[in-house]
Amino acid sequence: MSRSVLMLPGDGIGPEIVAEAEKVLKKVNEQFELGLQFDHGLVGGAAIDETGEPLPGKTLDRAEKSDAILLGAVGGPKWDKLEMAKRPEKGLLGLRSNLKLFANLRPAILYPQLASASSLKPEVVSGLDIMIVRELTGGIYFGQPRGVRKLEGGERQGYNTYVYSESEIRRIGRVAFEAAQQRSGKLCSVDKANVLEVTVLWREIMDDLAKEYPDVELSHMYVDNAAMQLVRAPKQFDVIVTGNMFGDILSDEAAMLTGSIGMLPSASLNSEKQGMYEPCHGSAPDIAGQGIANPLATILSGAMMLRYSLGEEKAAEAIEAAVSKVLDQGLRTADIMSEGAKQVSTREMGDAVLAAL
Amino acid sequence: MSRSVLMLPGDGIGPEIVAEAEKVLKKVNEQFELGLQFDHGLVGGAAIDETGEPLPGKTLDRAEKSDAILLGAVGGPKWDKLEMAKRPEKGLLGLRSNLKLFANLRPAILYPQLASASSLKPEVVSGLDIMIVRELTGGIYFGQPRGVRKLEGGERQGYNTYVYSESEIRRIGRVAFEAAQQRSGKLCSVDKANVLEVTVLWREIMDDLAKEYPDVELSHMYVDNAAMQLVRAPKQFDVIVTGNMFGDILSDEAAMLTGSIGMLPSASLNSEKQGMYEPCHGSAPDIAGQGIANPLATILSGAMMLRYSLGEEKAAEAIEAAVSKVLDQGLRTADIMSEGAKQVSTREMGDAVLAAL
Ligand SMILES: CC(C)[C@H](C(=O)O)[C@@H](O)C(=O)O
Numbered sequence: 063m064s065r066s067v068l069m070l071p072g073d074g075i076g077p078e079i080v081a082e083a084e085k086v087l088k089k090v091n092e093q094f095e096l097g098l099q100f101d102h103g104l105v106g107g108a109a110i111d112e113t114g115e116p117l118p119g120k121t122l123d124r125a126e127k128s129d130a131i132l133l134g135a136v137g138g139p140k141w142d143k144l145e146m147a148k149r150p151e152k153g154l155l156g157l158r159s160n161l162k163l164f165a166n167l168r169p170a171i172l173y174p175q176l177a178s179a180s181s182l183k184p185e186v187v188s189g190l191d192i193m194i195v196r197e198l199t200g201g202i203y204f205g206q207p208r209g210v211r212k213l214e215g216g217e218r219q220g221y222n223t224y225v226y227s228e229s230e231i232r233r234i235g236r237v238a239f240e241a242a243q244q245r246s247g248k249l250c251s252v253d254k255a256n257v258l259e260v261t262v263l264w265r266e267i268m269d270d271l272a273k274e275y276p277d278v279e280l281s282h283m284y285v286d287n288a289a290m291q292l293v294r295a296p297k298q299f300d301v302i303v304t305g306n307m308f309g310d311i312l313s314d315e316a317a318m319l320t321g322s323i324g325m326l327p328s329a330s331l332n333s334e335k336q337g338m339y340e341p342c343h344g345s346a347p348d349i350a351g352q353g354i355a356n357p358l359a360t361i362l363s364g365a366m367m368l369r370y371s372l373g374e375e376k377a378a379e380a381i382e383a384a385v386s387k388v389l390d391q392g393l394r395t396a397d398i399m400s401e402g403a404k405q406v407s408t409r410e411m412g413d414a415v416l417a418a419l
Numbered sequence: 420m421s422r423s424v425l426m427l428p429g430d431g432i433g434p435e436i437v438a439e440a441e442k443v444l445k446k447v448n449e450q451f452e453l454g455l456q457f458d459h460g461l462v463g464g465a466a467i468d469e470t471g472e473p474l475p476g477k478t479l480d481r482a483e484k485s486d487a488i489l490l491g492a493v494g495g496p497k498w499d500k501l502e503m504a505k506r507p508e509k510g511l512l513g514l515r516s517n518l519k520l521f522a523n524l525r526p527a528i529l530y531p532q533l534a535s536a537s538s539l540k541p542e543v544v545s546g547l548d549i550m551i552v553r554e555l556t557g558g559i560y561f562g563q564p565r566g567v568r569k570l571e572g573g574e575r576q577g578y579n580t581y582v583y584s585e586s587e588i589r590r591i592g593r594v595a596f597e598a599a600q601q602r603s604g605k606l607c608s609v610d611k612a613n614v615l616e617v618t619v620l621w622r623e624i625m626d627d628l629a630k631e632y633p634d635v636e637l638s639h640m641y642v643d644n645a646a647m648q649l650v651r652a653p654k655q656f657d658v659i660v661t662g663n664m665f666g667d668i669l670s671d672e673a674a675m676l677t678g679s680i681g682m683l684p685s686a687s688l689n690s691e692k693q694g695m696y697e698p699c700h701g702s703a704p705d706i707a708g709q710g711i712a713n714p715l716a717t718i719l720s721g722a723m724m725l726r727y728s729l730g731e732e733k734a735a736e737a738i739e740a741a742v743s744k745v746l747d748q749g750l751r752t753a754d755i756m757s758e759g760a761k762q763v764s765t766r767e768m769g770d771a772v773l774a775a776l
């Protein structure tokens with residue numbers, strides 16, 4: 063049995079961090095005899111530079127045929143002036159929609175070794191472990207119609223459409239209820255049902271689903287309040303489910319509560335459990351090429367890939383244990399550096415994880 | 420010269436906190452011989468219960484004729500099952516749109532006396548003083564078309580429209596650039612221009628305006644990153660300008676950084692400087708009627724009203740000084756209580772501010 067993993071380094075620090083994750087994946091591939099085959103492709107700005115397209119047909123083809131994808135990050139100021147359809151982000155969005163990766167799992171976990179990195183008081187965040195389930199192929203990021211039009215008086219008007227159908231809501235709802243079942247049994251659905259009709263439907267479907275999951279306690283929260291509560295008392299949350307845009311905002315906010323977004327992986331899954339895995343952080347063009355980026359979020363994304371798409375729990379745990387070990391050893395990249403620790407480069411961090419395996 | 424102030428207590432803790440603010444405003448009215456006349460009206464759930472409408476014609480009439488409005492808060496579980504058009508929130512939204520109150524100013528200020536209330540580390544938030552300028556009468560909260568429709572297959576689809584015209588963006592942009600001029604000269608515009616066309620136009624207009632304000636340094640940030648940066652290093656911001664929805668989310672997040680949202684006022688202005696003033700917090704139905712709500716945000720909203728709509732800077736400063744004094748005296752409502760302070764009721768807090776005037 064041979065399974066294929068597509069590596070898409072992308073832009074900015076993407077190539078550096080994906081290289082380290084690839085070393086780690088290749089090591090567990092041998093150790094655990096996983097039979098994984100690795101392939102590489104272009105996406106985002108790197109693909110634009112080479113082919114003129116953020117998502118070349120060849121990349122999409124390979125992505126569709128692979129069992130799982132590991133992506134670095136896309137985007138950067140170099141491509142910021144391009145028209146919307148030709149931007150690096152369209153490569154990422156195109157992969158998500160073409161592969162129907164509707165379920166985005168974004169854990170926000172505070173590593174005990176890094177507790178001091180948080181900007182929040184230790185008692186507010188110690189032990190933090192939230193799972194945000196973000197709908198990833200619908201909502202306003204994909205809604206039609208969209209664009210900029212001329213109004214009668216001659217001025218321009220920009221417009222986008224925030225749209226969800228019942229089945230889209232139900233599908234992501236199930237993922238969230240199931241995640242809650244496996245965790246504390248608590249699920250909070252975030253919407254703006256006091257103002258936006260699309261989220262009134264969202265709330266109705268979530269309530270409806272709740273009847274099928276009597277072991278899960280469902281609550282609802284308005285998005286503005288959720289943004290506050292994450293700051294005030296984040297440990298009140300276990301699983302949060304929300305749409306594409308609110309999920310984008312809240313998952314980044316939640317990630318930053320830990321103070322170490324360089325540590326946080328994510329998974330984007332379709333209904334066949336095929337998945338794309340990427341760090342929560344972006345392409346960080348300001349530090350690209352300097353060898354100082356933190357590869358751990360990408361390495362941990364590799365672990366999520368082994369768990370969710372490849373069914374290799376043991377190998378996943380081995381990687382997670384190795385990461386924990388290097389943190390115990392006091393090794394830190396610049397973004398998570400603190401007094402008394404030893405600062406290492408991107409490559410040194412990757413090597414240390416390899417050695418700990 | 421007589422000027423009229425309309426008091427709209429609304430729902431939940433609204434009546435309790437507005438009563439204290441009214442006492443305070445009446446006192447400065449005498450002290451500074453302001454010639455203010457006070458009137459009262461119904462809005463939100465309170466208006467629904469009495470008249471069936473969240474914004475009765477009589478209230479809107481009076482609001483249009485008044486120089487300024489002080490609003491408590493609207494909404495509560497009692498009215499949560501009503502159809503969208505009949506909800507308490509429509510009263511608030513109706514006032515905003517009918518009076519064209521497009522400019523919402525939401526300061527997030529950390530009171531030194533309350534520094535320990537924040538869930539963030541003192542060094543991260545001490546001295547925090549951010550001004551969020553939120554567009555309030557456009558964007559997705561008002562965009563058409565909106566609703567829930569039946570799709571061909573029979574399932575329902577909810578939809579809302581995120582829309583801004585050039586002139587709407589320019590108008591709020593000017594307010595923000597002028598606010599930045601009066602402060603540090605730094606303005607950050609928040610959008611999602613890497614995905615949403617409407618915010619590409621937003622960014623373009625902001626860049627365009629920047630040429631007219633060479634003394635202001637304009638930067639742009641994606642909303643997901645802004646949600647993170649507010650947690651990581653909020654003091655990097657001075658003035659933030661953004662649309663209705665992002666402003667709703669980010670201003671609540673920013674307010675909570677202070678740990679004392681019960682202290683934060685807000686102003687909503689139109690181009691004639693007529694304004695509606697309200698606390699940043701909501702109607703808190705869970706503690707309504709118990710006499711424990713914090714009236715200071717509403718009292719400080721009264722001060723903003725004197726400053727922005729009535730041109731009474733001295734009276735505004737007198738109220739702010741009185742609030743500072745009661746904090747120095749160690750008086751605290753339950754929400755901002757800390758060890759060693761003296762806990763007081765809503766009314767006792769109002770009385771203390773009166774006494775300090
Ligand atoms: C790069 C961008 C299109 C993307 C998004 O907004 O979905 C990113 O912010 C994310 O959260 O994965």
Ligand SMILES: CC(C)[C@H](C(=O)O)[C@@H](O)C(=O)O
Pocket residue numbers: 256257286494508511512667
């Ligand atoms: C009550 C609600 C309609 C309102 C809004 O979303 O604008 C509130 O959250 C606010 O921020 O003033």
